[in-house]
Amino acid sequence: MSTNHELRLYNSLGRRMEDFVPAAEVAGLYSCGPTVYAYPHLGNMRAYVFADTLRRALRWKGIPVRHVVNITDVGHAVADTETGEDKLEVAAARERRSVLDIAAYYTDVFLVDNAALNILPADEYPRASAYVEQMIEFAKKLDKDGFTYQLPSGLYFDTSRDPHYGELALMSAEGQLEAARLEHVEGRRRKTDFALWRAEEPGKRRVLRWDSPWGWGAPGWHLECSVMSMALLGQHFDLHTGGVDHRELHHVNEIAQSQAFLGDGRPWVRYWLHGEFLQLGAEKMAKSAGGAPRLADLTEAGYHPMAYRLFLLGGHYRSQLDFTTAAIDAAQATLRRLVARVQPLRPLPSVETLAEALLISGAATQHDPAAQRLLDTIDAAVAADLSTPKIIAALQDALREPALTPDGQRAVVAAADALLGLGLATLEPADLEHHRALTDLSAAEKHAITELVADRTQARKERDWARADQIRAQLDELGVILTDTPEGPVWQLR
Numbered sequence: 001m002s003t004n005h006e007l008r009l010y011n012s013l014g015r016r017m018e019d020f021v022p023a024a025e026v027a028g029l030y031s032c033g034p035t036v037y038a039y040p041h042l043g044n045m046r047a048y049v050f051a052d053t054l055r056r057a058l059r060w061k062g063i064p065v066r067h068v069v070n071i072t073d074v075g076h077a078v079a080d081t082e083t084g085e086d087k088l089e090v091a092a093a094r095e096r097r098s099v100l101d102i103a104a105y106y107t108d109v110f111l112v113d114n115a116a117l118n119i120l121p122a123d124e125y126p127r128a129s130a131y132v133e134q135m136i137e138f139a140k141k142l143d144k145d146g147f148t149y150q151l152p153s154g155l156y157f158d159t160s161r162d163p164h165y166g167e168l169a170l171m172s173a174e175g176q177l178e179a180a181r182l183e184h185v186e187g188r189r190r191k192t193d194f195a196l197w198r199a200e201e202p203g204k205r206r207v208l209r210w211d212s213p214w215g216w217g218a219p220g221w222h223l224e225c226s227v228m229s230m231a232l233l234g235q236h237f238d239l240h241t242g243g244v245d246h247r248e249l250h251h252v253n254e255i256a257q258s259q260a261f262l263g264d265g266r267p268w269v270r271y272w273l274h275g276e277f278l279q280l281g282a283e284k285m286a287k288s289a290g291g292a293p294r295l296a297d298l299t300e301a302g303y304h305p306m307a308y309r310l311f312l313l314g315g316h317y318r319s320q321l322d323f324t325t326a327a328i329d330a331a332q333a334t335l336r337r338l339v340a341r342v343q344p345l346r347p348l349p350s351v352e353t354l355a356e357a358l359l360i361s362g363a364a365t366q367h368d369p370a371a372q373r374l375l376d377t378i379d380a381a382v383a384a385d386l387s388t389p390k391i392i393a394a395l396q397d398a399l400r401e402p403a404l405t406p407d408g409q410r411a412v413v414a415a416a417d418a419l420l421g422l423g424l425a426t427l428e429p430a431d432l433e434h435h436r437a438l439t440d441l442s443a444a445e446k447h448a449i450t451e452l453v454a455d456r457t458q459a460r461k462e463r464d465w466a467r468a469d470q471i472r473a474q475l476d477e478l479g480v481i482l483t484d485t486p487e488g489p490v491w492q493l494r
């Protein structure tokens with residue numbers, strides 16, 4: 001039985017599965033982070049759970065990682081356009097707070113949600129506003145090398161200078177994305193050209209502004225990621241992740257300007273991985289759509305953050321997922337069953353890598369073939385482009401498998417959780433009790449429950465115990481906890 005499968009990842013650059021081999025001892029990983037002008041919603045957080053899954057897979061394979069997640073606190077225009085107002089400045093005006101307050105507040109919220117979802121902290125969370133001088137230097141070099149032209153609205157990258165422009169998005173040289181770029185920019189030569197520097201419009205003074213050779217203004221959004229990633233991971237690094245929407249525009253532009261800047265004929269970053277959207281109803285959950293649910297909404301409704309994580313990992317990161325109440329209910333129920341089965345096995349051993357799991361389970365010394373088989377299944381699953389649904393299935397098998405030794409079972413559970421990050425070593429069943437507030441009920445639901453309670457009272461009065469018990473069971477199914485008091489029955493939701 002072979003264990004230790006080669007890690008294969010789906011590279012958006014070329015759209016194919018490839019063996020992952022880091023260029024140096026420590027793999028460099030950059031994930032496009034949030035623009036901190038509003039609460040991150042559930043769909044936004046999917047991208048970070050995906051990046052965390054990748055990190056855990058690399059750790060499992062014994063590959064050390066340096067992970068950078070940027071915080072965009074300046075430069076990101078409303079609707080991702082080249083000109084116009086910044087998202088943060090609009091938010092500051094709306095909330096009557098300073099731009100710095102807005103950025104600090106929503107950065108904290110983002111980090112709190114990361115922690116709640118058990119996402120391993122990044123090594124660095126660079127703030128774009130702290131790197132503006134480096135961004136200006138970067139743009140100056142592109143300017144000097146003839147990759148740019150200047151307009152009143154700023155300094156633009158000339159995409160006609162890059163014969164490979166748009167490869168990541170599978171664009172033709174003419175730029176098939178033209179239809180998607182509705183914004184008219186006066187003087188722009190090609191619709192694919194993008195702003196490296198966004199100059200202040202006359203009479204419209206920005207709140208966050210820097211002086212540059214192209215006038216007072218702010219950096220372009222794409223420039224930020226190129227500069228911060230190179231500053232913290234070196235000029236070339238291994239992996240770049242983001243939501244699938246970044247594949248068509250943001251990452252295309254990051255690549256164009258970075259390869260022009262480096263000019264060494266080598267690909268800037270070798271592996272580009274993109275996570276799919278979360279669908280709410282039929283719509284992609286984009287922050288700008290407004291009103292999309294947040295993690296805090298779920299926890300207030302009685303769901304554990306790990307139920308959301310399990311829901312996400314129940315789908316592959318490259319598949320769209322539909323977020324529904326039924327799906328999150330099912331995830332919470334599955335998690336409750338997992339925790340109940342894991343509890344008697346505690347304490348779980350500390351396992352982070354395949355090598356540790358093999359050693360602790362006894363599989364390495366052939367003492368536990370059943371554990372070895374399950375660890376092989378888990379390793380094969382993670383190596384096949386991070387197949388988390390298969391890891392969850394193997395975890396469930398491990399909890400049912402009678403042939404496993406207790407140590408083997410503990411090791412397999414700990415191994416699966418090192419990749420899934422559900423916190424099975426410490427989650428308590430009580431954490432997963434689902435308490436719903438009465439305000440969650442619709443008027444019709446409340447009415448139906450009140451009727452059942454009254455029917456039961458009547459049945460008891462008539463000494464019809466069978467019927468009273470039957471109604472009680474019905475109420476129980478609805479999640480109603482009924483208590484008989486001298487004043488009559490009172491009820492609450494479980």
Ligand SMILES: [Zn+2]
Pocket residue numbers: 031032033225250
């Ligand atoms: Zn980015």
